[in-house]
Amino acid sequence: MAVLVSRAPRGRTPARRRAAVRRTAGRSLTHLLLLGGGLVWLFPFLWTLGSSFKSSDGFFAKGLNPLPDGAHASNYTSAWKEASFGSYFVNTAVVAAGAVILTLLATSMAGYVLARTDFPGRKACIGLISVTLFLPHGYTIIPIFDIVQKLHLLNTLWSVIIVQSASGLVFATFLFMGYFSTMERDIEDAARVDGAGFHQIFWRVMLPLSGPMIATVGLFTFISAWNSFFIPLVFTLSKPELRTLPVGMYAFLGQNSTDWTFLCAGSVISLVPIVVIFLLLQRYFVNGLAGAVKG
Amino acid sequence: MQLLDTTTPRPPADGRGAAPPASPRKAGLWRRLRAARWSYLYLVPLMALLLTFVVYPIFGSLAYTFYRWNGIGSPEDFVGLGNFRQIAHDSIFWRAVGHTFVYAIVVVPVQLVLALVLALVLNNKKLRFSAFYRTLFFLPVVTSPAVVGVVIQLLVSNFGDTFNNWLLDAHLIGQPVDWLGSPKTALGIIILVGVWQTLGYNLVYFLAGLQTIPEEVYEAAKIDGAGRFRTFTHITVPLLRSVGLMIVILAFIGSFQIFDLVQVLTGGGPYFGTEVVNTYIYHLAFGGNQAQATEPDVGLASAASFFYGLLLISFSVLQVLIFRSIAKRRAAGRA
Numbered sequence: 125m126a127v128l129v130s131r132a133p134r135g136r137t138p139a140r141r142r143a144a145v146r147r148t149a150g151r152s153l154t155h156l157l158l159l160g161g162g163l164v165w166l167f168p169f170l171w172t173l174g175s176s177f178k179s180s181d182g183f184f185a186k187g188l189n190p191l192p193d194g195a196h197a198s199n200y201t202s203a204w205k206e207a208s209f210g211s212y213f214v215n216t217a218v219v220a221a222g223a224v225i226l227t228l229l230a231t232s233m234a235g236y237v238l239a240r241t242d243f244p245g246r247k248a249c250i251g252l253i254s255v256t257l258f259l260p261h262g263y264t265i266i267p268i269f270d271i272v273q274k275l276h277l278l279n280t281l282w283s284v285i286i287v288q289s290a291s292g293l294v295f296a297t298f299l300f301m302g303y304f305s306t307m308e309r310d311i312e313d314a315a316r317v318d319g320a321g322f323h324q325i326f327w328r329v330m331l332p333l334s335g336p337m338i339a340t341v342g343l344f345t346f347i348s349a350w351n352s353f354f355i356p357l358v359f360t361l362s363k364p365e366l367r368t369l370p371v372g373m374y375a376f377l378g379q380n381s382t383d384w385t386f387l388c389a390g391s392v393i394s395l396v397p398i399v400v401i402f403l404l405l406q407r408y409f410v411n412g413l414a415g416a417v418k419g
Numbered sequence: 420m421q422l423l424d425t426t427t428p429r430p431p432a433d434g435r436g437a438a439p440p441a442s443p444r445k446a447g448l449w450r451r452l453r454a455a456r457w458s459y460l461y462l463v464p465l466m467a468l469l470l471t472f473v474v475y476p477i478f479g480s481l482a483y484t485f486y487r488w489n490g491i492g493s494p495e496d497f498v499g500l501g502n503f504r505q506i507a508h509d510s511i512f513w514r515a516v517g518h519t520f521v522y523a524i525v526v527v528p529v530q531l532v533l534a535l536v537l538a539l540v541l542n543n544k545k546l547r548f549s550a551f552y553r554t555l556f557f558l559p560v561v562t563s564p565a566v567v568g569v570v571i572q573l574l575v576s577n578f579g580d581t582f583n584n585w586l587l588d589a590h591l592i593g594q595p596v597d598w599l600g601s602p603k604t605a606l607g608i609i610i611l612v613g614v615w616q617t618l619g620y621n622l623v624y625f626l627a628g629l630q631t632i633p634e635e636v637y638e639a640a641k642i643d644g645a646g647r648f649r650t651f652t653h654i655t656v657p658l659l660r661s662v663g664l665m666i667v668i669l670a671f672i673g674s675f676q677i678f679d680l681v682q683v684l685t686g687g688g689p690y691f692g693t694e695v696v697n698t699y700i701y702h703l704a705f706g707g708n709q710a711q712a713t714e715p716d717v718g719l720a721s722a723a724s725f726f727y728g729l730l731l732i733s734f735s736v737l738q739v740l741i742f743r744s745i746a747k748r749r750a751a752g753r754a
Contacts, residue, residue: 154540155548161537162555165615168570169558175573188574188582226468234465243455244448249462256473257672264724266490266704266717267479268472290472293465322457351563353679370565374683377569384573391566398561406554413627 169395176200176388183385199389209390211365212372215281216350216394219368222285223349224342227296230289231341232334235300236326240312250301257294265358272359281366283359288349296341303337303415304330339405340412350398369394477728483721490704490717502722511691512723515699516730518606522695523674526613531670534618538625539655553626557619564616568683571612575599602692605685609693612680617673621666628662629655664742668735675731696727 167190174190175183182193203209237243238250268287269278277283307330315329331338353370360366367375373390376383402409452459484502486494506512537556541549559567575582575598583595599605632655640650678697681687687694687702694702704720 151546154546158540158552162552165556165618166558168567168574169562171574172566172570187584226464230464230468233461237458237461241455241458243458244451246458249466252474253469256469256477264473264476264480266483266721267476270479271471271476286468287472290468293469293473297465326461347561351561351565353563353565353683370563373563373565373569387569388573391569394563394566395561399558402557402561403554406550406557410553410623410626410630413623414630 172388172391172395175385176392178385178388180383180385196385199385200393203386203389203393207372207376207386207390208365209369209372209393212367212369213393215366216368216370217397218281219284219288219352219356220346220349222281223288223292224345226285226289227292227345228338228342231293231296231300232331232338233326235297236304236330238297239301239304240307240330253294253297257298265354269358279360279363279366281360284352284356284366284368287355287359288352289345291355292345292348296345299341299413300334300337303334303412306415307333336408336412336415339408343402343405343409346401347398350394480721481725483718484725486718487716488718489715494718498718502719503726505719506723506726511694512696512699514691515687515694515696516727518693519675519677519695519697521606522610522613522677523671525610526617526674527667527670530614530618530621531667533614534621535625537618537622538629539651541622542626542629553622556622559616560619562616564679564683567612567616567680571608571684572599575608599685600689602689605689605693609680609684612684613674613677616680617670620673621670624662624666624669625659628659628666631662632658660746664739667742668738671738672731672735675734696723700724700727 171188171190174192175186176199177192177195177197178186179193179196182196186193204213238246272278272283272287275283277286311329311333312325315325320329351370352368353374356366356368357371357374360368360371364375369390373387373394376390377387483494485497485499487496487498487502488494540546541553543549582598583592586592587595596604598608636654636658637650640654645653676697677695678701681693681695681698682701685693687698700720700723703715703723704717705715
């Protein structure tokens with residue numbers, strides 16, 4: 125409304141005022157719709173958060189009402205300690221961090237040379253990468269299992285990190301390729317004039333300039349590694365102490381199918397880090413994607 | 420390394436800049452390879468991972484398709500194309516294909532339209548709290564399918580004061596419905612959850628696409644007196660087309676690979692009523708579905724997987740061809 129008044133002095137005609145009112149009404153309606161939709165979208169989270177503080181009786185009595193019947197934080201302490209969600213948490217963090225580092229290294233280096241240098245076989249490399257995007261790789265898990273076994277990595281977190289990284293490589297490489305290909309040539313030329321070599325240009329100039337894309341790929345990789353269910357399940361089958369949060373939660377659901385408030389606490393535990401990281405990185409996220417698709 | 424590198428000739432780039440003494444074409448292959456040695460080195464990590472864990476396994480599993488094999492020891496019982504024949508004649512496989520297509524054909528358009536509308540609204544620079552709304556709609560994306568499975572199962576369950584009671588009170592249903600217990604409603608729930616969970620990705624992709632349209636173009640349209648609708652159809656749609664094509668293809672690829680949601684919500688049941696291709700393959704490879712093959716059959720699973728892969732590739736090619744011909748016809752019409 126303040127805007128309305130300050131704009132008004134020149135020619136405060138009824139027509140203008142009507143237009144301004146219509147604008148304000150339209151804007152309020154937009155916000156109302158967005159908030160309503162957002163609430164529907166958010167409801168399962170609110171309900172889970174509320175239910176994680178409910179008592180077992182309250183859980184059934186309250187049903188869909190997200191408000192808890194008191195503050196039963198004991199759900200959290202027992203999930204963390206007794207059901208070893210604490211160690212699942214650490215495993216998940218190790219896997220996610222490892223996958224992020226490995227993916228960023230492999231895809232930024234490859235994305236750079238594929239976008240900015242010319243070498244015999246470049247087109248063949250891009251072709252190979254493009255084709256793999258379309259090939260279904262859901263059930264190649266058995267040959268992968270074989271390879272991991274031959275590398276003596278079975279039942280280690282390394283196997284989960286490596287296989288998890290491999291699953292997102294193609295898309296991340298495309299993102300880096302797109303991003304690097306939109307950068308100005310002059311930047312590299314200037315660095316070269318200053319005497320920088322191939323490695324210096326990449327590590328000291330191009331990589332630091334690709335911050336938004338590092339954030340984007342890092343976030344994508346972190347999300348999928350943190351939530352990954354099938355890969356850690358397969359590679360840590362005979363070592364329960366190596367379980368990640370999703371696997372641990374599922375195992376818990378199978379064994380004690382009645383302790384719902386507890387599962388809600390577990391869900392919240394596995395959600396918190398990812399929400400925090402998303403909130404921290406999200407402003408780079410859309411810009412990074414936009415930079416990549418521009419190319 | 421870095422000191423040495425300063426003497427490395429610049430790899431022949433895009434033709435700009437000072438031309439090397441001999442043109443790269445004429446220089447021997449060996450010299451071109453030598454000049455590009457660092458490029459190859461930088462590709463090593465990606466290629467090692469890609470070839471070992473993505474490309475080889477695709478062909479590795481191809482070898483299994485010719486055997487009847489339970490996954491223990493090494494495959495010996497050679498059956499030739501028998502596995503493919505068995506898959507092609509398995510009605511459950513075709514039902515699973517049908518469910519997957521129904522899922523994709525409902526989820527993708529609904530979600531893309533919703534995501535595009537939301538992206539157009541949220542892309543408005545004058546809209547306040549845009550980042551906040553974006554976060555709201557993106558949250559389901561960052562949520563593990565395991566968590567989603569648990570929460571949705573609880574939300575639609577039969578006990579306590581859940582949706583059933585609300586719907587009963589509103590006289591929308593006559594008696595409590597076992598949402599995940601009957602095939603039709605279960606597939607419906609999976610579709611709803613699918614839209615809910617993956618909308619955020621497409622929203623962000625569309626936002627990224629919209630940001631690539633320069634502001635000046637919109638301003639020019641405004642000066643020319645174009646209304647909102649004309650601006651959308653004449654500027655936004657054409658300029659968003661290439662990004663849009665990528666989003667559509669990614670959305671279809673993602674939907675055709677649906678696994679986690681079905682596995683955690685219904686496990687493909689009841690009575691294969693929500694079985695999708697990936698859960699079908701999973702059950703073949705690892706056993707575990709009520710009425711199905713009790714003995715895991717990796718060969719059969721690999722054959723199903725490969726067969727489905729061929730279906731998917733032909734679908735992708737078809738999609739690209741259709742989009743191309745539409746684009747061409749439009750271009751011809753304008754000329």
